[in-house]
Amino acid sequence: MSGGHHQLYRPGETLVHRLPPQCKLVAVVSFAVAVVATPRECFWAFGVYALLLGAVAAAARVPAAFVARRMVIEVPFVLFAVAIPLIGTGERIEALGVSLSVPGLWAAWNILAKATLGVAASILLAATTEPRMMLLGAERLRLPRLLVQIATFMLRYMDVIGDQMRRMRVARESRGFVARDLRQAPVLAKSAGALFIRSYERGERVHLAMLSRGYTGEMPSIRDLSASRRDWGVAALLPGLAFVAALVAWSLP
């Protein structure tokens, strides 16, 4: 990674940026639930979801290209989805000379459409919420404290450990090491082991530093992040409309 590692975040001052993080987290999770609960035959409903996300992106001034570039993370799922119609069983149809399974096609569409919407919503959340605020929001939502603390430390020490990794690589290469093929794997494995031990030792030292300043197992909450009813109302728009679409989709014959 080059430069700052918070490449997902896109600073801004829009309404979406300003919403308290806990509201946004709840909104994205409920949106995903609504999307997953929609029957796959209702093409129009997925169109509505895409439009809703488009509206959020426009309100947050996140350009489509920004979202598209980060959608690359979905590629492994796409590969999996493409394979299903080829290897699926049941009724088959011919398309461009390839025999495809009909249930497989449905399954592939289902995975692709729902995953894409979910990933796009998460990317929008990450683009409008600083990683640190996300953790404060998670804490606010009473997520297990230990998990939130672990994530907080990960955020803080990612750069430190990345630096250490880079230094070890430079040290390796300065002494003529080139990773050509599998035969060099043991060296890399040992480096990874050394990095693990160093990180573990750093963990111990950080823990000592925390104890020295009165840590008793709980992180003191320093910042008050309260959300007004209006904030919740605004945040509820996205999942609210999505749930309406999902309900209509179910009630249609």
Add this chain to the structure above:
Amino acid sequence: MTAVPLPVSLPDSLKVSGLAYAYPDGTQALFGVDLTIGRGERVALLGPNGAGKTTLVMHLNGILTAGHGSVEVAGLPVRKDTLREIRRRVGLVFQDPDDQLFMPTVREDVAFGPANLGLKGEELDRRVRDALDKVGMIDAIDRPPHHLSFGQRRRVAVATVLAMEPEIVVLDEPSSNLDPASRRELAGILRDLDVTVLMVTHDLPYALELCERAMILSGGVIAADGPTAALLSDGDLLSAHRLELPYGFAVPAHPH
């Protein structure tokens, strides 16, 4: 030093008596350390690598507990039931600021200690600002620690313990890895603090610059204790304990 006697005799900031410690694997690190540091003193603890300096420091705020002997901070003995207050009174500044600064922003990091003491709201905010002010880092209050230079991180690390308004600040190798300018800036900050300071180091010129008094810890005991200039002028004493002045350095006649 003031000639006027204080109305109430305040207890010494730090009193260590007969402190011995062996690591769980049996390695004996300290063999009976005795030392006393009065209120407001700035003292250097000198010693080669492996002399037991870090082990001694770990006893001062109860991270390690004495195998034998005792540690008292401003009259309060270090024991399991006094740990909370001891850790408020003793501010440890670790050698690597990346170990000390573990929160996402400078503000949250400096607030960590006082918030653990139960401070909240404006009082907490005031402590954080005061501490950062003392080290000249108030402008960095909302920045993440990993975006600061090494010297700046060391200064913030000092602020994190100042925010707890300690009785004594203990610094482990404060000058390590600093460039000459950061080194001079840190010296200025440490000289202006109105707390007791114990500086653990093998950077002898830095000890001479900042501390009137020095002790040599060697082989797990205090081998010498006296005015820094006198200790550093005694070449035989230094070489007996694997300490050396840098090439070309001579102790000035009147350092302070």
